[in-house]
Amino acid sequence: MLTRVRGWRRGWQERSKLERIDLYSRLTVLVIPWLFTLSWQLVPLKKDIRHAPLPLALGLALLVVCLAQCGLSNRNVRPSYAHYLGTSVFPRRRMAAPLALLLVGLGLLAALAAVDGVGGAGLLLMAMNAPMALVMTQVLLVPVRTFLVQSLALVALTTGVLAAAGVRGGILAGVVPATLFGCVLVLVSVRPSTWSLSVMWQAEEARDVQARLAVAEERLRFGRDMHDVLGRNLAVIALKSELAVELAQRGRPQAVDQMVEVQRIARASQQEVRDVVRGYREADLSTELAGATGVLRAAGIECAVVGDSGAELAAPVQAALGWVVREAATNVLRHGDPRRCTIRLAASADEVVLGVENDGASTTAATGEQGSGGSGSGLAGLRERLGALDGSLDAGTAGDGLFRLTARIPLPRPDPGRKPGAASRTASGDVSRTEDPVALVEERR
Structure with a gap:
């Protein structure tokens, strides 16, 4: 058990800040239906339901249906999030089972009220909890206006079913705000959280794109610098080499002068390439x-x-x-x-x-x-x-x-007796040489 806890802690630490927020938001949506069921369904089962065989059986059956709704709601969290973020399309057939359980739960609640098995406060809490597991998913699948219309339809359905079961007066009137409150609570808690998460993921993707564009721009700049450094010099080298060949074929001594010029341009190009590469390799x-x-x-x-x-x-x-x-x-x-x-x-x-x-x-x-x-x-x-x-x-x-x-x-201590033209030494004591290797070959010749 301790090893598993350490693994969870290590996994949490290895996540980025955005991944932690994402995980926290999803876990919140997973836990909320269970909390509502335990507080709005389990508590009335103990205090408000009449302790008789039939009311207790109906209450337990209603609790089982609510727990099954919570399980289906958890199962639909991931695809509903993906649907809202635009990464996939939620299959509508997955809402058939939660909708069927909602109708079964309303039927059991109406039967419980018809046998006078629950008190007024308990009935309101159960009516408020009835659609919660369903709307936790539905709120991410449809626009806000459509969700509000569907919430009103759920309120009308719940009120009609309980009215048909014989609920009257203030209890029936209280069902309307209680049921609507549950739907609005889900709307103002889940929807903004998911919207904020989508904005943060979009910002993260924008930063990735910006980084890739910066790399591409740097590559273009490097290519442009290399072209500017070598393009003209290589063209001149090619032209002077052709001229040297023509002069050599004619036995003209100017061919040597042209090749010396080619050598000078090649050395200058070599140094320019070093300067360009040094600018990318050395850190200032x-x-x-x-x-x-x-x-x-x-x-x-x-x-x-x-x-x-x-x-x-x-x-x-x-x-x-x-x-x-x-x-x-x-x-x-x-x-x-x-x-x-x-x-x-x-x-x-x-x-x-x-x-x-x-x-x-x-x-x-x-x-x-x-x-x-x-x-x-x-x-x-x-x-x-x-x-x-x-x-x-x-x-x-x-x-x-x-x-x-x-x-x-x-840091090396300054040597007051060193001549200004003396070779500079690095911190490790090596004499830094800047001579061109080609020039050294020429000197040896």
Whole structure:
């Protein structure tokens, strides 16, 4: 039993906020008919029904019919929700059994009143409960105006059946508002809840479409940038190569000049392609901080950036910390149910420390490593990036439902004796080389 409860709790935590609201709304519609039956049908059976064999038998039979109506109502909840949300069409034949049980229940209630087996208050409660299980489904299948007309028809039917059974006076007059109250109660409780749920699902679908459009737009932009970078240069290379061939065939020395120009354009194109790709592969710290703040706030999570801006840090350090911010924001959205997130950046003379802390940490947040291979894939990828700069990464729960991720990168001390033209060194001590491999081959020649 404890294992099953833990499984339910884990399943609840793994659901998104919208999925939780959806489940809560459906469970509410499932439970309401049973609550009405237990309060409006079972209580009169004990207090208001005359304790004689025939009235008790009729009362028990009516209770069984009401419980069967509740079961059929639960069975029709899922398809009625799908019909209202527009994902499928509700088969009308499924309403035949609930309607038949409603007529049987009204017949038993009339027979109970005819043998003078129930008091006035109990009769009103039973009349109010009679159509509840049926209208819980019907309210999602028809427009509001049609539902109100059908509710009036149910009121007229209930009143007519009880009048035929001999109910008179104030009790009969009270049946009208009591029955109508039950129908209106279902209308104002179930219909708005389902409408709100449909609006939220539409908003979720709109966000998915917006995300797909953003990806498509980014692909188009990348294709456009590559075309702008390579299109003209490749055309020039093709033309100059053809010219060099013609000149070489004629024995003209200008062919060498044309091929040198082709080589220069090819090298320039190579560097331009690197610049374009670098813009997509490297993460800028200020851009990632602004992007993480915007994305988290758009998801309803309070996000605050505290401390230094990081603008004075070296480019490799900014790129590594930018990847940390990107992965941390992704994990905040993916794991747990956070409401607040704080990003702290502190730089000293010896090291720079980036901390990301959020509440609502779940059991999966602490083990959010998405893979050990590949750059930028999970916490393992971040440790590899930080390790190249002698940095470290710590991640785990911090108590009180908090999850904390801390990245540290040591900063090299400035060398006052270094010449301005000396080669720059990275945080790991390697000399950064920017020479073109093709140029190195030419030098060796």
